[in-house]
Amino acid sequence: MLKTLGKMMLIFALVTPVWGKVVLLTSLNPELNRPPLRSKKWNINEKLEKIFRDQMDNQEIEVIHMANQWQLYQALNDKDVQALLWVSHSSNTSDRTSDALSTASVLDHQFRDVLPLFQTIPSHIQYLGLVGCRSELIINELKSKNKFQSSAETKLFLEEKKVDARKSLKRALKELKQIKLKDEVEAKCIEQEVAQIDFTRTAIESDAASVRIVVGGQVLKVLPKLLKGETQTGTISVVGPIQSKGDLKILIDTGASSHSELDLGKFTFTNDHEAEWKLFAKPDGTPFGIGSQVYHLKTKEQVNEWPFNIETRCN
Numbered sequence: 001m002l003k004t005l006g007k008m009m010l011i012f013a014l015v016t017p018v019w020g021k022v023v024l025l026t027s028l029n030p031e032l033n034r035p036p037l038r039s040k041k042w043n044i045n046e047k048l049e050k051i052f053r054d055q056m057d058n059q060e061i062e063v064i065h066m067a068n069q070w071q072l073y074q075a076l077n078d079k080d081v082q083a084l085l086w087v088s089h090s091s092n093t094s095d096r097t098s099d100a101l102s103t104a105s106v107l108d109h110q111f112r113d114v115l116p117l118f119q120t121i122p123s124h125i126q127y128l129g130l131v132g133c134r135s136e137l138i139i140n141e142l143k144s145k146n147k148f149q150s151s152a153e154t155k156l157f158l159e160e161k162k163v164d165a166r167k168s169l170k171r172a173l174k175e176l177k178q179i180k181l182k183d184e185v186e187a188k189c190i191e192q193e194v195a196q197i198d199f200t201r202t203a204i205e206s207d208a209a210s211v212r213i214v215v216g217g218q219v220l221k222v223l224p225k226l227l228k229g230e231t232q233t234g235t236i237s238v239v240g241p242i243q244s245k246g247d248l249k250i251l252i253d254t255g256a257s258s259h260s261e262l263d264l265g266k267f268t269f270t271n272d273h274e275a276e277w278k279l280f281a282k283p284d285g286t287p288f289g290i291g292s293q294v295y296h297l298k299t300k301e302q303v304n305e306w307p308f309n310i311e312t313r314c315n
Helices: 044-055 068-078 135-144 165-177
Strands: 002-005 006-012 020-025 061-064 080-087 090-091 105-107 127-131 155-156 189-202 213-214 218-223 231-239 249-254 265-270 276-279 292-298 309-314
Touching: 020 044, 020 068, 061 068, 061 090, 068 080, 068 218, 080 165, 105 213, 127 135, 155 165, 165 309, 213 231, 218 231, 218 265, 265 276
Parallel strands: 020 061, 020 080, 080 127, 127 155
Antiparallel strands: 002 006, 090 105, 189 231, 189 265, 189 309, 213 218, 213 249, 249 292, 276 292
């Protein structure tokens, strides 16, 4: 901007901070989030994307609508992402009670709970916006129970009350634009005892839903949807100390509510000690649990006497 006063010329430069990739994930069903008397063409996701693109001009961005836990997991673990905004509904957060976390959830567009994925925020995520009703209550409850970890330099945008998604997103973006993000964040690294477990997952009878693998309350990996006849293989690393077989109990979870019947696929777990994990099921093999399954370690050995790997792990 140029302005001339007599013989003096003043130059004003409007500089917008430049960051790494900024990702917007929305998980709202347009049919269920249309205001009264609006045309059927009115789409909440299109409105949110327009707000985002207008504010993030000349910025590397990515927009994903109808996002699920697999896409959220990928975005959180993409080291090129410095700022992430998640827009969805939350559930059962109206009461400010000490046990609110037992029923609170962050729901995707299929009403599946993705809250466990927000328990550990990687250090490269310098700005996390949870654009949803009462997200502050949910994160505060996680913190009070020592179930939330993030870098001291990670800025959180949270909402205390019930909000309009469009207005909340505008507030989050306004705050983001005022923050100077660092080119690099120094990760904290520590040596930890780690037990490695290999797994194979097969979709035998039908397509298998996206699932997360959880041990000791920590999400170790999220797997995408698996088509019938396909197989996935991989390894999970369980951080010690490991004192008993219960420390190696494996939960397979879709995040779906108890009334949702989903095929999770058939899992096989193995390790270097030739241990066996068995599905918690009825005598006829029908798994207990709908939307989640549990695999128990079966071994006569004392697991605390197993030699475990020592790995340097960075957040």
